[in-house]
Amino acid sequence: MKKPFLSLTELKISSGYGVVPIIPDSFLGGSTPQLRTLGLDGIPFPGLGKLLLSTSNLVDLDLRRIPHSGYISPQAIVAGLEASTRFEKLALEFQSPQSRADRASWDPPPLTRIVFPALTMLVFKGDNQYLEAIVSWIDAPLLDCLEVTFFSQPTLDTPLLRDLIGRTGAFTAFHRTNVDFEPFSVNVRLFQRQGILDSATLKLGILCNPSDRQLSAAAQLCNSSIPRLPTLEQLTINGDGFLLWQDDIGAPKWLELLQPFNGVKDLVLSKRLVRLVAPALQELVWERVTEILPVLQNLFLEGPKPSRAVEEAMEKFITARQLSGYPVTLNVVGNSEPEPRPMWVCGVGVSDSDLINTLFRRSMSMS
Numbered sequence: 001m002k003k004p005f006l007s008l009t010e011l012k013i014s015s016g017y018g019v020v021p022i023i024p025d026s027f028l029g030g031s032t033p034q035l036r037t038l039g040l041d042g043i044p045f046p047g048l049g050k051l052l053l054s055t056s057n058l059v060d061l062d063l064r065r066i067p068h069s070g071y072i073s074p075q076a077i078v079a080g081l082e083a084s085t086r087f088e089k090l091a092l093e094f095q096s097p098q099s100r101a102d103r104a105s106w107d108p109p110p111l112t113r114i115v116f117p118a119l120t121m122l123v124f125k126g127d128n129q130y131l132e133a134i135v136s137w138i139d140a141p142l143l144d145c146l147e148v149t150f151f152s153q154p155t156l157d158t159p160l161l162r163d164l165i166g167r168t169g170a171f172t173a174f175h176r177t178n179v180d181f182e183p184f185s186v187n188v189r190l191f192q193r194q195g196i197l198d199s200a201t202l203k204l205g206i207l208c209n210p211s212d213r214q215l216s217a218a219a220q221l222c223n224s225s226i227p228r229l230p231t232l233e234q235l236t237i238n239g240d241g242f243l244l245w246q247d248d249i250g251a252p253k254w255l256e257l258l259q260p261f262n263g264v265k266d267l268v269l270s271k272r273l274v275r276l277v278a279p280a281l282q283e284l285v286w287e288r289v290t291e292i293l294p295v296l297q298n299l300f301l302e303g304p305k306p307s308r309a310v311e312e313a314m315e316k317f318i319t320a321r322q323l324s325g326y327p328v329t330l331n332v333v334g335n336s337e338p339e340p341r342p343m344w345v346c347g348v349g350v351s352d353s354d355l356i357n358t359l360f361r362r363s364m365s366m367s
Helices: 048-052 074-081 128-137 159-167 211-225 251-258 271-282 308-324 353-366
Strands: 010-014 037-041 060-066 089-094 121-126 145-151 176-182 185-194 197-207 234-238 266-269 298-302 329-333 343-345 348-350
Touching: 048 074, 074 128, 121 128, 128 145, 128 159, 159 211, 176 211, 185 211, 197 211, 211 251, 234 271, 251 271, 266 271, 271 298, 271 308, 298 308
Parallel strands: 010 037, 037 060, 060 089, 089 121, 121 145, 145 197, 176 234, 234 266, 266 298, 298 329
Antiparallel strands: 176 185, 185 197, 343 348
């Protein structure tokens, strides 16, 4: 395996969850000029950057579960891929937070970004500074699928990622987004219209728990990574599942999460979040009435009839919006457990929240 494989076009190596020997720099003689697809899963290969310098025909680089012993610097990845003008797909997923980028060892990014004219998909899992280094070097005008997962960290700052999303043409037509709180992560998915069904081509997430930490992480993620998207009209926040929400989560955290979605016209709250978000909306009265969600038109509350406390909070919010000249229509989407029953919105029977989203899309397409 130390000799060059001059005709090799596809190479995939994977390992189980054990100690794996590090692949030496002499692997394949350091040259695979015809290689088009390279996939490594759980394989430490710190010298990969040198091998990539010979792969001018590479189309797909898929590196999953990269162990700490196989750490590769951001500039080594970019420099290794620069020679391939047909490069289409890049996946970089580190195994643990231990593999954090070392800023001290970075070279400064070039004055002009390296253009990858065929790159359409970028998948990343790791440290936010590592991804920031990658996107500071590259430009991908045809990028139309981006999936990013960060490890939990106290502070998340990704201005270069936000800039990449904002200047990429395929990401300028999102019309709805879901913020999904899940048992071990929080994920933000942005959807484009694709006929009857929507397509999520942008996903941002953070691996963290419990619920209070997830809320702070989600707020940081949305404010740091999502640019202003004028076509975004609907926001759905899901937090049911098996999460144990704390009742004392303060209103400022929820308002911080809502802050970057100022163009949203429809807000949908899953049933277990209604009692938590209602006190936050109650804060938006008097001079703050249009500080958050200034163009909101419809508020959908999933679940059974709201409690008296929620009703009072919603009444204050709705009244304040009405008096300010920015009215909001409140819709309660009924549901009961354990036996599901048809839900209703505006008198129309529906079976689940996905169908509600379909009704939203139809109404917007008719307007």
